[in-house]
């Protein structure tokens with residue numbers, strides 16, 4: 001059975017106190033706005049409009065939870081890098097985002113979406129730096145790989161992977177295209193492994 005076969009929207013959160021009870025494993029999806037995060041979630045889930053909720057006006061600054069199976073959740077974080085967000089709102093979501101990422105114990109890892117034509121922007125590096133404090137794994141999807149030739153895309157992947165090995169050894173990267181639905185199997189394999197490993201860790205904690 002495919003990991004996302006029964007995925008469904010669960011809840012949307014704009015306050016830390018409204019976060020659902022931490023029970024199963026969570027995997028967060030983050031990235032600059034417009035990098036292709038919603039498209040990637042829809043492509044992985046094979047559902048055209050699943051992540052549409054995060055695009056509805058007033059919800060772009062929210063954390064959206066999708067139930068994958070049992071108590072496991074895919075957590076869609078607000079896209080960063082909007083130029084025109086008022087300071088107070090930006091500070092609110094930065095607090096929400098950073099607190100969630102740095103303190104949520106059931107959060108197993110983060111999928112970071114980057115447009116292959118603009119990888120590792122300043123804000124992406126800030127995100128990596130922040131999250132690396134948790135020592136949890138990060139998997140980068142270099143999206144829109146269809147926009148480059150095969151050899152150009154392979155070259156970007158190699159450069160990004162070399163950078164990660166040196167600076168953030170807990171991070172990995174792959175090519176992805178929502179338009180071609182390519183890279184889906186590779187990403188799904190990693191996420192399946194994360195959810196399994198996370199569940200095993202939670203079970204172990206409950207026994208001890």
Ligand code: GDP
Pocket residue numbers: 031032033034035036037038039040079143144145146147176177178179180
């Ligand atoms: P988000 O803001 O990160 O959620 O980005 P979206 O998923 O809404 O995508 C932003 C724009 O990029 C939209 O116009 C998408 O159609 C386009 N896009 C997303 N993924 C791909 C892709 O893999 N290939 C191409 N060619 N366009 C894409």
